[in-house]
Amino acid sequence: MDEMKIKIRAFLGKYIRQQFEDQDHLFERGLVNSLFAMQLVTHLEKAYEIEVDNEDLEIDNFKSVDAICSFIAKKSACSVKQE
Numbered sequence: 001m002d003e004m005k006i007k008i009r010a011f012l013g014k015y016i017r018q019q020f021e022d023q024d025h026l027f028e029r030g031l032v033n034s035l036f037a038m039q040l041v042t043h044l045e046k047a048y049e050i051e052v053d054n055e056d057l058e059i060d061n062f063k064s065v066d067a068i069c070s071f072i073a074k075k076s077a078c079s080v081k082q083e
Contacts, residue, residue, distance in 0.1 A: 004069050011043055012065070022065040037062055044068070050075040 005022060012020075016031045026032045032040070040062060041052050050072060061071040 004072060005065055007047070008065050008068055011040075011047075015039075020065075024065075025063045027059060027063055040068075044072060048072050048076065 009022075012026070012032075015036060016026070018029075018031060020026065020029065020031060024031075027037075041057070044050060045052055052075070056071070056075070060067060062068055
């Protein structure tokens with residue numbers, strides 16, 4: 001998961017100019033907005049070959065680097081089980 005965090009932080013770093021920790025709530029801190037969230041979802045779907053469903057579009061899944069990594073791990077495990 002460390003490699004995943006590095007890649008996610010690299011993507012976020014293209015848009016966020018302030019320092020942040022993996023557990024920081026990106027939305028509450030005002031570092032990202034809802035428009036950026038859709039860019040993030042699109043990036044995650046392509047980069048990690050997952051499908052983000054409507055019911056997945058909850059802020060808790062995308063609020064921090066830690067939350068994003070957990071979400072990707074969960075979605076990846078689900079798609080492996082379905083195959």
